[in-house]
Each structure stands twice: as structure tokens, then as C-alpha cells.
Amino acid sequence: MASVGSDADGASMLFTGVVRNHNQGRVVGGVRYDVYEEMATGILAQIAEEAKQLVGIDHIAVVHRVGELTVGDVSVAIAVSSPHRAEAFEACRFIIEEIKKRLPVWKKERYGDSVEEWVEGITPVGVPTSRVGRS
Numbered sequence: 654m655a656s657v658g659s660d661a662d663g664a665s666m667l668f669t670g671v672v673r674n675h676n677q678g679r680v681v682g683g684v685r686y687d688v689y690e691e692m693a694t695g696i697l698a699q700i701a702e703e704a705k706q707l708v709g710i711d712h713i714a715v716v717h718r719v720g721e722l723t724v725g726d727v728s729v730a731i732a733v734s735s736p737h738r739a740e741a742f743e744a745c746r747f748i749i750e751e752i753k754k755r756l757p758v759w760k761k762e763r764y765g766d767s768v769e770e771w772v773e774g775i776t777p778v779g780v781p782t783s784r785v786g787r788s
Contacts, residue, residue, distance in 0.1 A: 656714055656732070657712040657713060657714050657732045657733065657734045658712065658734045659711075659712055659734055661736060662712065662734040662735055662736055663735075663736055663737060663738075664734065664735050664736070664737055664738040664740070664741040665732070665733070665734045665741070666731075666732070666733045666734075666735075666738070666741040666742065666744075666745055667730065667731070667732050667733075668729075668730070668731040668732075668733075668745045668748075668749060669727045669729070669730050669731075670727070670728050670729040670730075670749070671725055671726065671727055671728060672684050672722050672723065672724050672725060672726050672728055673724065674724045676762060676772070679762075679764050679765070680764060680765035680766075681724065681762050681763065681764060681765075682723070682724065682763045682764065682765055683721060683722055683723040683724060683726075683762075683763045684721075684722050684728070684760050684761065684762050684763065685720065685721050685722070685760070685761045685763075685769075686717070686718060686719045686720065686722065686728065686758055686759070686760055686761075687719065687758065687759045687761070688717070688719045688756075688757060688758045688759075689757035689758075689780055692757050692779065692780065693717070693756060693757055693758065696755055696756055696757070697715050697717065697752075697756065700715065700747075700748055700751045700752060700755065700756075701713045701714075701715050701748065703747070703751070704733075704744040704747045704748050704751075705744075707743070707744070707747055708735065708740040708743050708744045708747075709740065710733065710734070710735040710736075710740050710741075710744060712733065712734035712735065713731070713732070713733050713744060713748070714730075714731070714732040715729075715730070715731050715732075715748060715752075716729065716730045717729045717752065717756060717758060719758070729749070729752065731744075731745050731748050731749060733745055733748075757776070757780045759771060759772075760772045
């Protein structure tokens, strides 16, 4: 939190999204996140900048992990510091919702029965269709 903090800020917020042990009635043992790296870094920076402009703050950090994760692992982290808590909450909510809509990242779940399946999601505008055909 020190990297996003300021002596002028009275609120610091850390949102973490974690891998849960279930989805739609199935036991989940872990996930794999794949990302379209050529776009992802720029999109995360753009989302953070939009959040800064939306709520009028300067201190935001966002990370989305890729690769293999197990239950309980942090998959996404958003750190925000602002003069007041309302702005921090608003920025975090905006960022996670925009990540879900726009970040070119795909999730494959591993279930307790040793089956793996891609989770249905949204392919962001601008992602080449060749990137969508995952293995």
C-alpha cells in the first residue's frame, strides 16, 4: 500500500480477487489464466487512468496474474489511496468491473473430477479472433 499512499490521503483500499473452490455447483481445484499480452498492459493502464479521472485521485496500482493458480490464490489486486473512502471504493469498483469487460484474459478451470474447461467470458473488442481459439 505504501506505493500508492500519500500523507494527504485518509483512505487506502486493497481489493483482491481470489480463486474460489466452486463454480456453478462444481468443485474447482484451480484455474489457468491466459492473456493477450500485447493489449493487456495498455488496457490495465488505461482503466487505471480512467478511474483516476472519474474520481479525481492519483494513487492506483492494478495487477492481474496469469498462469496456473490454486484455490485461495490472489488472481487480481487493486490498490487505491484517496483523500476519502468514497473515492477509494468507487475507484476499486470501477476498475474491477472494467477489467471484467475489457481485459483480454481467459480462464480455464480445473475441476475435482480432473476435467478442465474454459469459462465462458467476453472477448474484448480489438482482440484478433486468432487469439480466441485457446487450447
